[in-house]
Amino acid sequence: MTRAQVFSSEIVEKARSIVARYPQSRSALLPMLHLVQSVQGHVSQEGIDFCAEQLGLSEAEVSAVVTFYTMYKRRPCGEHLVSVCTNTLCAALGGDAIYARLSEQFGVGHEETAGEPGEPGSITLEHVECLAACDLAPVLQVNYEYYDKQTPESAAELVAALRRGEKPAPTRGAPLSDFKGAELQLAGFFPEDEETYRSEVDGRSQAVETLRGAALARDRGWTAPVMEDVPLPEVGTK
Ligand code: FES
Incomplete structure (x- = not known):
């Protein structure tokens, strides 16, 4: 299969819309790699070449990112x-x-x-x-x-x-x-019926255990101390 067959015009269009989110195209690499995995279930050599071409990066630069993060899979994943x-x-x-x-x-x-x-x-x-x-x-x-x-x-x-x-x-x-x-x-594309999808997510995202500390603090009137402004060091100073 050629790269053009693997990454259809629809995927190329999605890739361009990802690139358009960022002031510099190279910043789009992480979501681009998720897009590649949405097509192939892993990041293949064709996927690396595709990202490099779309973002004006070298194959080595893309490979360095792929091999650093464990969420990018080098072998095909199951369903x-x-x-x-x-x-x-x-x-x-x-x-x-x-x-x-x-x-x-x-x-x-x-x-x-x-x-x-x-x-x-x-x-x-x-x-x-x-x-x-x-x-x-x-x-x-x-x-x-x-x-x-x-x-x-x-x-x-x-x-x-x-x-x-x-x-x-x-x-x-x-x-x-x-x-x-x-x-x-993860590449930033959601199901077409986004409203229904989001309402399902909103309905079940909180866990009582996770909110327990916040609930205790509220019931007991606890608040966090206000942090004083700490001046940031000047750029270039130690
Ligand atoms: S140790 Fe498993 S979620 Fe933190």
């Missing part, structure tokens, strides 16, 4: 990306056990795929660093949507449902899409 937090708090509360259970039950290790990549019901497993939801540990994400307070059993049921082609609702946040759909959103 769903399952990310299990195994950082300290989640690990202590069961994250390691969840990862081990999924790995054993579905026969895959880190960044390996059960099923044919991209085919319905295929999943790619990975263990990841803190997902910024420690108050709801242990957590995992599917295509970056949260499933809070998991157990090895609930996580295995969730992934088995994904393998059957189902899309169980996340605990909060946006409705579950597939990996390519999530990548398109």
Whole structure:
């Protein structure tokens, strides 16, 4: 397949609209790479060349970014990306056990795929660093949507449902899409029926646990001290 066949005129148009968001075209690289993943499910050599061409960068500059960030995948992902937090708090509360259970039950290790990549019901497993939801540990994400307070059993049921082609609702946040759909959103493109989509997201984004500190402070009349203005050092001084 040629690059023009992989990246259709519609994708080129989207790429140009991403570039137009920024004063300098090179600033568009991160969302451009998400756009590439929305097409191919990973960043291929064609994807690197496409970004370099659209942004006037060298292949080496694009590759350096792709290989730095773990959200850019060099191998094709499954229909769903399952990310299990195994950082300290989640690990202590069961994250390691969840990862081990999924790995054993579905026969895959880190960044390996059960099923044919991209085919319905295929999943790619990975263990990841803190997902910024420690108050709801242990957590995992599917295509970056949260499933809070998991157990090895609930996580295995969730992934088995994904393998059957189902899309169980996340605990909060946006409705579950597939990996390519999530990548398109990360590139800044949302479903056509944006109003309905946003109302669903708005309805389920807050977790009581996350707001507990704010609620306690409100009930007890606590406020944060006002920070004094600290003058910034002059540019060029130590
Ligand atoms: S340690 Fe898992 S979300 Fe922070």
